[in-house]
Amino acid sequence: MSDVALAALSDVLRLPNLIASMMGVFFGLFIGASPGLTISLGMVLLLPLTFALSPVTSFCLLLGLYTSGMTGGSISAILLNIPGTPSASATAIDGHEMAKKGRAGEAIGTAVISSFFGGMFSLGCLVLIAPAIAKFALRFGAPELFALVLLGLTLICSFGQRSIIKGLISGVIGLIFMTVGLDNMMGIPRFTFGYVELQAGVSFLPALIGLFAIPQILEGIVIGAQVIPKYEAKISGLLPRFKDITQLFKTMVLGALVGTGIGAIPGAGGPIAVFLSYDYAKRISRNRTLFGTGLAEGVAAPESANNGVAGGAMIPMLTLGIPGDPITAILLGALMIQGLTPGPLLFQTNAQFVYSVFWAFLVANIMTLFLTLSTIKVWVRLLQVPKRILLPIIAILCIVGSYALHNTFFDTGVMLFFGLLGYFMRKYEFPVVPMLLAIILGPALEEHLRISLIISQGDPSIFIRHPISLVFIIISLISFIGPLLKRIRASEEE
Amino acid sequence: MIAKKFGYGMFICVIILSFSVAAFGGGKYPSKPVKFLIPFGAGGSADVMGRALAKGTEKHFGQPFVPINKPGAGGGIMYTALKSSKPDGYTVGWNSTSVLTCTNIGNVPFMYDAFEHVCRIGFTAMPIAVRSDAPWKTFGEFVDYVKKNPAKIKIGNAGTGSATHLTAVLMEQELGLKVIHVPLGGKRRIPSLLGGEVEVICVPLPEAAPHVAGGNARLLVMPTAKRDPAFPDIPTFKELGYPIVIELFRGLSVPKGTPKSIIRKLEKAFKKGSQEPSFTKIAKKRGFNISFMGRKKFQRYLEDQNELIARAYKISGLVK
Amino acid sequence: MRRTNIFISIILFAFTGYYAYLISGLPARNIPHTLGADFMPWVLTVCLLLLSSLLLMKSLFYKREEERVVGISLKEVAGILSLMAIIIAYIAAMIYFGYVFITPPFIAAMMLMSGSRKLKEIIIFPIGITLAVYIFFYRFFNVLLPGGKIF
Numbered sequence: 009m010s011d012v013a014l015a016a017l018s019d020v021l022r023l024p025n026l027i028a029s030m031m032g033v034f035f036g037l038f039i040g041a042s043p044g045l046t047i048s049l050g051m052v053l054l055l056p057l058t059f060a061l062s063p064v065t066s067f068c069l070l071l072g073l074y075t076s077g078m079t080g081g082s083i084s085a086i087l088l089n090i091p092g093t094p095s096a097s098a099t100a101i102d103g104h105e106m107a108k109k110g111r112a113g114e115a116i117g118t119a120v121i122s123s124f125f126g127g128m129f130s131l132g133c134l135v136l137i138a139p140a141i142a143k144f145a146l147r148f149g150a151p152e153l154f155a156l157v158l159l160g161l162t163l164i165c166s167f168g169q170r171s172i173i174k175g176l177i178s179g180v181i182g183l184i185f186m187t188v189g190l191d192n193m194m195g196i197p198r199f200t201f202g203y204v205e206l207q208a209g210v211s212f213l214p215a216l217i218g219l220f221a222i223p224q225i226l227e228g229i230v231i232g233a234q235v236i237p238k239y240e241a242k243i244s245g246l247l248p249r250f251k252d253i254t255q256l257f258k259t260m261v262l263g264a265l266v267g268t269g270i271g272a273i274p275g276a277g278g279p280i281a282v283f284l285s286y287d288y289a290k291r292i293s294r295n296r297t298l299f300g301t302g303l304a305e306g307v308a309a310p311e312s313a314n315n316g317v318a319g320g321a322m323i324p325m326l327t328l329g330i331p332g333d334p335i336t337a338i339l340l341g342a343l344m345i346q347g348l349t350p351g352p353l354l355f356q357t358n359a360q361f362v363y364s365v366f367w368a369f370l371v372a373n374i375m376t377l378f379l380t381l382s383t384i385k386v387w388v389r390l391l392q393v394p395k396r397i398l399l400p401i402i403a404i405l406c407i408v409g410s411y412a413l414h415n416t417f418f419d420t421g422v423m424l425f426f427g428l429l430g431y432f433m434r435k436y437e438f439p440v441v442p443m444l445l446a447i448i449l450g451p452a453l454e455e456h457l458r459i460s461l462i463i464s465q466g467d468p469s470i471f472i473r474h475p476i477s478l479v480f481i482i483i484s485l486i487s488f489i490g491p492l493l494k495r496i497r498a499s500e501e502e
Numbered sequence: 503m504i505a506k507k508f509g510y511g512m513f514i515c516v517i518i519l520s521f522s523v524a525a526f527g528g529g530k531y532p533s534k535p536v537k538f539l540i541p542f543g544a545g546g547s548a549d550v551m552g553r554a555l556a557k558g559t560e561k562h563f564g565q566p567f568v569p570i571n572k573p574g575a576g577g578g579i580m581y582t583a584l585k586s587s588k589p590d591g592y593t594v595g596w597n598s599t600s601v602l603t604c605t606n607i608g609n610v611p612f613m614y615d616a617f618e619h620v621c622r623i624g625f626t627a628m629p630i631a632v633r634s635d636a637p638w639k640t641f642g643e644f645v646d647y648v649k650k651n652p653a654k655i656k657i658g659n660a661g662t663g664s665a666t667h668l669t670a671v672l673m674e675q676e677l678g679l680k681v682i683h684v685p686l687g688g689k690r691r692i693p694s695l696l697g698g699e700v701e702v703i704c705v706p707l708p709e710a711a712p713h714v715a716g717g718n719a720r721l722l723v724m725p726t727a728k729r730d731p732a733f734p735d736i737p738t739f740k741e742l743g744y745p746i747v748i749e750l751f752r753g754l755s756v757p758k759g760t761p762k763s764i765i766r767k768l769e770k771a772f773k774k775g776s777q778e779p780s781f782t783k784i785a786k787k788r789g790f791n792i793s794f795m796g797r798k799k800f801q802r803y804l805e806d807q808n809e810l811i812a813r814a815y816k817i818s819g820l821v822k
Numbered sequence: 823m824r825r826t827n828i829f830i831s832i833i834l835f836a837f838t839g840y841y842a843y844l845i846s847g848l849p850a851r852n853i854p855h856t857l858g859a860d861f862m863p864w865v866l867t868v869c870l871l872l873l874s875s876l877l878l879m880k881s882l883f884y885k886r887e888e889e890r891v892v893g894i895s896l897k898e899v900a901g902i903l904s905l906m907a908i909i910i911a912y913i914a915a916m917i918y919f920g921y922v923f924i925t926p927p928f929i930a931a932m933m934l935m936s937g938s939r940k941l942k943e944i945i946i947f948p949i950g951i952t953l954a955v956y957i958f959f960y961r962f963f964n965v966l967l968p969g970g971k972i973f
Contacts, residue, residue: 038958045965052544052571053965056557059780149699150690173880177834177873184841184866190575191859193685195607195663195820196849197575198859204582204610208574229936230901274693329712330693337689338545344712345550347787351716396936397943400929401951407913408921408955412965415537415570416583417913424909431902435894436830437823454862455687461856462684463656463699537966568966 016363020371025068028061029368032072033375039073040080040092043217043402044409047077047093051338055345063346063361068368070342074335075127075369076376078314082119083380083387086307087112088236088402090221095278095314097216097444098286102299102306107237109302113388114252118304119311120380121253122260126312127373129264130271130319134326135366139352141320142327145272150463151470153275154456155480157449160280162484163287164442165491172495175442178433182446183453185210193458205418212447214410214423219440221406222427228399236398239391252304259289259305260312267316271323274330278317279448285313287487319369326350326362531764537593538567541580541600546688547626547708547788551752552596554784555623559775563768567594576604576663585616589757591764594620597755599665599748602804602811607663607820614804618760621769622753622795622803623776624785627707627730628669629721630657631714633695641723641742644702645677652680658691658703659683666704668814669725669748675817676744695719706750707732708789725749732789748810752790753800769797827881834874842867905935921967925952 019025032054039050050073058066081093086103099119106115133141148156164179165172188199189209200206228235263285270281289309290299299306321332322339329351331337343350348358355362390398410423430440464470471477538556542548549571556567572580577600584595597619605613630641638644648655659667662685674681686694686703692710695703696718703710707730713719714733724730724738725748739746754772756765775781776794785792795803815821845863894902912928929948938944959965 045959048544049965052549052553055550056553059554059557059784146693146697149694149697173873173877177870177877180866180869180873184863184870187863187866190578190609192661192687193856194859195576195609195661196859197609198848198863199844204575204578207609208579226902226905229932230905231898232937275689324693328693328696328718329716330696331689334543334545341545341550344708344788345554345784349712349715351712351718353716396933396938397947399936400932400948403909403932404925404929404951404955407909408959408967411968412959414572414579415966416572417917417968420913424906428902428906432894436826457862458856459684459686459690462682465682466856570966 012360013363016360017367019064019360020068020364020367025065025368026371028065029068029072029371029375032069032074033076033372033379034072036073036076036078037080037083037376037379040077040082040096041084042405042409043084043090043092043221044213044405044412045092046213046413047074047081048334048338049413050077051335051342055338055342058342059345063343063348064364064368066342066346067339067365068371070339071365071368072372072375074318074339075123075315075372076379078318079120079123079311079376079380082123082307082311082314083116086115086119087387087390088221089224090402091216094212094216094448095282095317096310097220097279097441098282098310099307099314100220101286101441102301102303104237105300105302106304106307107391110238111302112237112391113384114304115307116384116387117381118252118256118307120377120384122256122263122308122311123315124373124377125260126264126267126315127319127369127376129261129312130268130316130322131366131369131373133268134319134323134369138323138327141269141272142324145274145324145332146328147476148273148276149474150456150459151474151477152480153273154453154460155471155477155484156270156273156276157280157453157456159480159484159487160283160449161445161453162488163283164445165488166287166290167439167441167445170437170439172492174438178438178440179442179446182443183450185215186447186450187454193455205416209451210422210447211413211419213413214419215426215447216444217406217410218423218426219430219444221402222424223431223434225399225403225406226427226431228395234395236395237391239388256304256308259293259308262289262292263309263312264316267313268320268323270313271317271320271332274324274332275452277333277448277452278314278321279445281317282310282313283445285309315373322365322369326354326365327352329354531591531767532563532565534592535566535568536563536591537587538569539580539584539593539595540569540571541573541577541596541598542571543573544571547706547790548596548598548752551785551788551790554781555596555772555775558778558781559771562774562778563771575609576600576607576661578604578609581605581612581617582610584755584757585612587757589759589761591756591760591768593757594768595755596752598752599750599807599811601755602808603663603665603668606808606812606815614808616758617755618758618765619797619800619804620754620756620765621772621797622751622793622800623772624790624792624794625726625749625751626790627724627726628666628704628748628750629707629710629724629730629733629736630669630673630702630704631695631710631719631721632702633698634718634720636701636720638722641737644722645679648679648681653682655702656682656684656700658686658694658700658705660688660691660705661685663815663820665748665750665811666706668811668818669746670704671814671818672746672748672810673725673739673744675814676739676746706789711789730789730791748807751803751807753795765797824881827877831874831878831881834870834877838867838870838874841870905932908932908935916968920969922952922956925955 039045081096082099085091085096085100086107089100089104091097091100103115164175190197190207197207224235227233266285267281270276286309289305293305321336324330324332325336325340331340410419413419460470540549540552553569556569560566572583587593601614657670684700691703694700721736724736725746727747776792845860848860908931915924926948930944960967
């Protein structure tokens with residue numbers, strides 16, 4: 009190990025930096041776990057604090073928040089079926105089922121360990137092969153991104169539980185909602201009925217909270233259904249066993265690969281990575297049919313992917329000075345405030361700082377791992393709180409959180425709208441996940457499609473002429489037609 | 503038992519709290535925190551500069567500013583919110599050129615004069631940038647190339663109707679060029695340039711500067727009135743003989759009807775805040791030129807820029 | 823299930839029609855060589871039309887579908903509406919009176935609805951929760967809570 013790296017390590021291990029890291033991890037866990045408070049919001053709130061701190065200290069703080077925020081989001085997803093961050097929404101599918109079966113502790117444990125694995129894997133990539141990945145990621149232009157988003161959307165077919173038709177309808181309606189708002193390409197408002205607020209479009213965070221949290225509240229209060237998993241005091245099985253973890257190894261590697269890869273592509277985004285990783289884990293798994301019923305693999309795959317995204321998104325940020333996702337965009341801002349110029353020169357002029365970022369990320373991951381593992385019991389005990397008290401708390405957090413996002417009740421209205429919609433969809437057996445996918449990916453699909461066509465001057469063959477986009481389009485076709493064929497074959501055999 | 507005590511404690515707290523809230527009303531301005539509305543999302547240039555200014559002005563003003571992001575509609579969401587807030591000085595808007603663009607294109611049903619403008623803090627240049635391996639060494643060579651190859655070169659901008667788009671439109675018009683405008687959006691413009699998807703972008707300087715320093719990009723021309731101190735070698739349009747001066751300015755606005763005394767107080771506080779070292783340091787690092795303009799001067803400046811932008815919209819055919 | 827599906831597909835047809843009507847009213851503004859603002863909406867309209875017809879046909883002709891009863895009882899609808907009404911009233915009240923004063927009675931109401939009957943509980947928890955959120959959001963993170971026009 010070079011002297012610079014060691015010097016950076018000893019810098020990161022100084023007490024103020026460790027305290028900053030710890031604080032970041034602590035905040036992040038709460039911010040991630042409460043619906044309505046996002047990691048980006050937390051970062052922005054801490055940003056003015058960093059004006060006065062040294063670059064290394066401020067990065068310890070921010071990276072701590074980033075890493076543990078990702079993990080915190082999955083805690084509420086598992087316990088309450090309410091993803092605290094968009095990237096935790098795939099975790100909710102199997103994680104909450106596990107919790108319902110009394111395995112909440114194990115689910116959180118699996119999530120935390122896979123997150124750690126994903127974080128470490130992406131850090132390895134960041135340290136060893138960042139320039140190569142960044143160079144490859146730059147080849148993702150509009151047509152490639154369009155094809156990638158298309159691939160993400162074809163997952164709708166895999167999530168259409170009982171009926172593919174209903175899954176597709178749910179997806180298409182989600183896409184329709186996302187056409188509301190100002191069309192940035194042409195600068196004209198669409199379907200806004202004259203309301204300026206609607207020009208911002210449907211903010212997807214309130215929509216996400218609505219789709220997941222409001223049905224839980226309605227069902228729990230109005231019908232009195234058992235929406236919160238029973239607390240089981242049995243301590244055994246609270247933590248996943250070592251043997252279980254080794255069995256998940258394959259899944260975690262897959263998740264980490266997908267997460268790091270997609271995280272590194274500027275503008276692709278975390279949610280697409282977690283859903284792709286979930287779907288691929290399902291395809292390669294021996295227990296394919298058990299996915300969605302509370303399988304540890306279904307938690308490990310998206311969780312290792314979402315912390316893989318964290319490290320992946322830092323690759324273009326540090327090597328090229330281009331943020332990989334909205335959160336790294338804020339990190340980049342923090343870097344520039346400190347007077348550091350990210351990009352290839354950073355490695356030459358501020359090598360020690362770059363190493364400090366690596367170490368800080370490592371420390372943040374380790375701290376998150378230990379803090380979360382040691383508090384699993386506390387989190388699970390949350391289920392002991394009686395429903396009549398827990399549900400009003402969730403309701404308040406949702407309402408206040410959606411208001412606080414942009415300081416307007418308009419978003420609260422959006423949340424309630426999607427909440428009611430989600431409730432009726434559940435009742436009439438329309439799956440909710442396809443709509444969520446559509447809401448997350450819809451705007452990007454349209455934008456990249458149209459930009460590609462401007463670039464090719466209206467020639468649609470651009471999607472086939474670009475090799476990366478061609479590959480993704482072929483995979484999309486396969487993953488779209490595959491489930492359809494399977495369904496048809498199954499119905500013939502009956 | 504403990505729960506009971508705890509509950510009583512809480513109850514007393516609430517009562518005390520409610521009195522302190524009630525005590526906020528009335529009295530001298532400023533007697534409570536002021537909302538500081540930011541027209542764009544977290545982490546962007548507007549956000550970082552706005553938060554830094556809010557922080558730097560606090561001690562000259564006597565009350566904290568609470569930054570609130572209200573992104574959307576090219577700034578229109580924030581301006582609408584600002585317009586409908588009480589004109590009591592407890593809501594200020596961190597404006598930018600967007601107050602002229604989103605109004606002129608018709609995203610919102612009012613113009614820039616629907617507000618009282620407090621002051622301008624400074625501006626950012628929006629240079630024309632190319633990749634460092636591009637064949638054109640000077641702006642002149644670039645113009646010659648485009649004239650020989652009309653409708654071949656792609657210029658990326660932040661969205662149709664944005665300030666960067668307008669700069670490119672004005673250039674096209676004044677120089678008699680023909681180019682393809684690509685509305686890449688804010689996130690994708692640098693990757694698209696570096697990845698070779700577009701040959702040219704018009705981009706705020708702070709975003710381009712790191713890539714120029716890193717040797718990946720070059721600047722051809724500045725659309726500002728004077729050369730930028732950080733890039734003294736890059737000529738302006740004006741020097742080259744084209745009447746294009748368009749700047750990404752940032753300043754402060756309050757709702758119409760705000761008392762003059764309050765506006766003067768804000769103006770004074772922000773003038774001091776803009777000279778605060780914590781703010782100037784960040785501004786310098788981010789390529790934001792601090793150049794304060796008082797209320798009256800800013801008003802005339804806005805009129806000029808508004809005329810220019812309205813003209814650009816007509817040329818581009820976006821507004822009839 | 824079949825009958826509900828038929829009903830749903832009819833609602834979807836109506837929605838599609840309304841959406842198509844809205845698209846046709848979009849202002850035209852063209853950038854050469856690319857798709858207009860109305861392209862994607864039209865594609866989605868066609869998709870939704872196709873899918874809802876499929877759903878309708880499947881429900882009409884594919885008789886093997888089991889006859890489960892799904893849906894929502896009138897009592898449930900009433901419950902949902904009343905809870906929604908409480909939430910909306912809460913939000914409306916917050917616009918005028920601010921977060922701190924309105925939240926405790928709202929939480930108390932929700933607790934009553936979910937079966938809490940102990941008076942002490944109904945007094946202590948709403949106040950405690952309100953304050954905890956206030957401290958956590960406002961004092962800790964400096965996130966503005968609804969302020970209210972009067973207070």
